[in-house]
Amino acid sequence: MSTVTETTKTPGAAAEPGRFRLWLRSYWKNKYLMLMLLPCLLYFIVFKYLPMYGVIIAFKDYRLLDGIFGSDWNGLQNFRDLFTGRGFTRAFRNTIILSTYKLIFGFPAPIILALLLNELRVLVFKKVVQTLSYLPYFLSWVVLAGVFLEIFSPSRGVVNYIITSFGGEAIYFFGDKEWFRTLLVSTEVWKQVGWGSVIYLAALASVDTSLYEAAIVDGAGRWKQMIHITLPSLYPVITIMFIFAVGGVINDDFDQVFNFYNQAVYEVGDVLSTYTYRIGIADMQYGLATASGLFINVIALTLIIVTNMIVKRFSKYGLW
Structure with a gap:
């Protein structure tokens, strides 16, 4: 067998x-x-x-x-010393506040600019506006800080010249706690808005033109075309950029803050990156500085993961 x-x-x-x-x-x-x-x-x-x-x-x-x-x-002694150290709570609070302001005002700005540029039909004017809008992105904060400090100078700045011409008193904008955050956020938005719009304009270039033609046949105007065709076409890109933006809330622009701030505005302008710079380079506390950098990166990674999970729950778009 x-x-x-x-x-x-x-x-x-x-x-x-x-x-x-x-x-x-x-x-x-x-x-x-x-x-x-x-x-x-x-x-x-x-x-x-x-x-x-x-x-x-x-x-x-x-x-x-x-x-x-x-x-x-x-x-974990370095982390204990970091969290209980002088100035850490202030730097952490300022980082969250400034980054939140930049997220609220800076995130939608490139989207709005891209939508406006997309509606322009005079190509020469469109290219000129686009070039002028993203040109500041290629200038370093060292250069821009010198320019803005001169513009807002209390003694020779053009802004204060206009104020004093109308009978007002000169304001030391970058040394005033009430003005410092406003100037940081506005200059950041001005510098980044043009370059950020390039991503959205690239996404709009792939939109099927037959959708607009069908909308025109149905009697849709320019506004309805933008709301029902152009903007929905940007949703995938907007979602991904939003996840990255939320992940960057804990991160701040060291170059910008370092070149603008001074001891008079430490209370509202000192952020985690400048705090880390001082304890690491000036005070030579390398363990604390490394602990601060690791803390920032862990929080940023956590924010990206959590934000991606939330976005994926309510939509089909995400990083993974």
Whole structure:
């Protein structure tokens, strides 16, 4: 009596090698494109991922002469000192307030500008406006800070000249607690709005023109076309940009604040990045500075994950 032995094949075992060969063949087919991507990958590996080992300084009593691996471990002591340190609560509060203002006023600004530019039919005028709007993005805050400090100077600034010409008193805007946050937010929006609109204009370029033609046949005007066609076409991009914007609430623009603020406005202008700079560079407390940087990045990652989960619950768009 013969025994017939049946061999049962596991679908996953056969599928995995085939999937890997298909993946490898696809990458080999586009090998020149992957080669062009290589410098970008090397940049992130060398300057972003390899330096991550320095995060362990946040858990050590770091001494410069002993080095990172020679310094003693101190657990979470740096975080305790950070959260109870002088100025941390103020810096954290100012970061949240300024970033929230920038999110409220800065996030919709590029969307509105893109919608307005999309409605322009005179191409020359459209290109001129677009170029002028994103030109400030390429100027550093060092340059812009010098320009704005001169414009709002209490002694020779054009703004105060106009105020005093009408009988008012000169105002030291960047040394006034009531004006400092307003100037930070407004200059940030002015600098970023043009460049931010480029992303939305690129998305609008892919909208099917037949939708507008059908809307015109149905009697829809320019306003209804924008509300029912143009704006919905931006929803995927708006969603992704909003997730990134919320994740950046805990982050602040160090270059901007550092070049504008002074001791007179520390109470309303000192943020986590400038606070970290002072304790790390000026006071040479590297463990505290690293702990502060790690705290900022963990909060930012958490915000992105939570925001993405919330957005995915109410829509089909998200980062993953």
